[in-house]
Amino acid sequence: MNLRVPGPTPVPPAALRAGSSQMIDHRGPEFAELLNRVTAQLKRIFVTRNDVLLLTGSGTGGLEAAVVNTLSPGDRVLSVSTGVFGDRFAAIARAYGAEVVPLSFACGEAADPARVAETLAREPGIRAVLLTHNETSTGVTNDLQALCRVAQEAGALTLVDAVSSLGALPLPVDEWGCDVVVTASQKAWMAPPGLVMVSVSERAWQAHGEAKMPRFYWDFSAAKRYLARGQTPWTPAVSVLYALAESLTMMEDEGLWAVIARHQRVADHLRARLKGLGLRLFPRDEARASNTVTAVEVPAGVEAGELLRALREDYGVVLAGGQGQLAGKIMRVGHMGWVTEEDVDAVADALAVTLARLRDEGDN
Numbered sequence: 001m002n003l004r005v006p007g008p009t010p011v012p013p014a015a016l017r018a019g020s021s022q023m024i025d026h027r028g029p030e031f032a033e034l035l036n037r038v039t040a041q042l043k044r045i046f047v048t049r050n051d052v053l054l055l056t057g058s059g060t061g062g063l064e065a066a067v068v069n070t071l072s073p074g075d076r077v078l079s080v081s082t083g084v085f086g087d088r089f090a091a092i093a094r095a096y097g098a099e100v101v102p103l104s105f106a107c108g109e110a111a112d113p114a115r116v117a118e119t120l121a122r123e124p125g126i127r128a129v130l131l132t133h134n135e136t137s138t139g140v141t142n143d144l145q146a147l148c149r150v151a152q153e154a155g156a157l158t159l160v161d162a163v164s165s166l167g168a169l170p171l172p173v174d175e176w177g178c179d180v181v182v183t184a185s186q187k188a189w190m191a192p193p194g195l196v197m198v199s200v201s202e203r204a205w206q207a208h209g210e211a212k213m214p215r216f217y218w219d220f221s222a223a224k225r226y227l228a229r230g231q232t233p234w235t236p237a238v239s240v241l242y243a244l245a246e247s248l249t250m251m252e253d254e255g256l257w258a259v260i261a262r263h264q265r266v267a268d269h270l271r272a273r274l275k276g277l278g279l280r281l282f283p284r285d286e287a288r289a290s291n292t293v294t295a296v297e298v299p300a301g302v303e304a305g306e307l308l309r310a311l312r313e314d315y316g317v318v319l320a321g322g323q324g325q326l327a328g329k330i331m332r333v334g335h336m337g338w339v340t341e342e343d344v345d346a347v348a349d350a351l352a353v354t355l356a357r358l359r360d361e362g363d364n
């Protein structure tokens with residue numbers, strides 16, 4: 001199978017093997033060594049001196065953790081949304097009683113930092129801004145650095161969904177001043193689903209000290225307290241941690257900037273191939289097209305479900321369809337983590353033959 005959905009992503013054999021290792025005592029010395037080593041590796045890839053916490057759950061759990069650890073019911077937060085995942089972040093904040101000021105951008109567009117700045121100037125007392133670095137539902141990468149800058153200038157905390165970006169796209173957390181950054185093991189990290197990695201800045205810890213939203217499992221204080229003795233408060237996803245330790249070592253062996261450059265190269269290559277097939281990329285501005293997931297329009301006269309089924313059954317190429325209002329209109333190719341030009345060439349080759357066949361059938 002050429003699994004090319006935007007998560008979970010393929011896991012390299014060495015990480016798969018590591019993940020099948022025997023269990024250990026999660027309160028024992030081997031686990032402490034593993035957790036400390038992985039935490040140090042993560043800090044290098046986040047390019048941060050902030051605390052980095054490992055939580056067991058999926059990316060959405062990490063977004064919930066970011067909200068409940070820094071905010072109180074009634075707090076005003078600005079939700080900068082460019083798609084399904086931005087909307088989800090806002091829904092979580094609303095579920096816990098935040099007063100969400102929505103600022104949504106058209107599907108396929110990037111968030112405009114100037115409009116975010118205007119909104120922050122107009123809306124008093126915004127405590128935090130919810131940001132999506134890479135909007136997986138539309139294949140758009142936002143200008144996170146500029147967005148964080150305007151949020152900071154307004155004195156607001158930045159809570160960042162970097163689930164489908166960190167580990168593949170540049171995101172130097174300290175340099176860009178991101179307060180809470182959330183990512184998950186099954187995206188760019190070449191590991192199975194099950195772990196969330198979150199960085200927490202000094203400002204975020206200060207907010208945490210006053211934050212009154214209910215929390216228990218996701219409590220950052222508990223995670224930090226246990227991390228000091230090489231543990232997690234609750235039983236962690238040990239097998240995923242084994243795999244992640246291996247994949248992080250692979251990433252560091254390749255080099256962070258080489259990993260980022262490979263994602264750029266693979267994405268450029270795929271975009272060129274798709275355009276060569278006469279397909280239209282979905283992001284309105286190609287300069288904002290994501291290097292981890294490519295959204296492309298389903299051509300007129302082709303039924304999306306039929307196309308995806310044929311690719312899977314005939315070529316073992318597994319792509320994702322559109323979500324929400326984009327269902328049936330776009331398809332998405334994941335290319336984050338363990339991916340090379342050959343993997344996306346196989347996608348383009350399968351698409352070329354399948355589209356030609358479906359169009360022929362449509363003509364008859």
Ligand SMILES: *Cc1c(COP(=O)(O)O)cnc(C)c1O
Pocket residue numbers: 006007058059060061085132134135136161162163164184
């Ligand atoms: C995958 C993803 C998530 C979280 O998804 P989970 O299924 O909860 O792991 C959140 N945000 C973005 C941008 C994502 O790509």
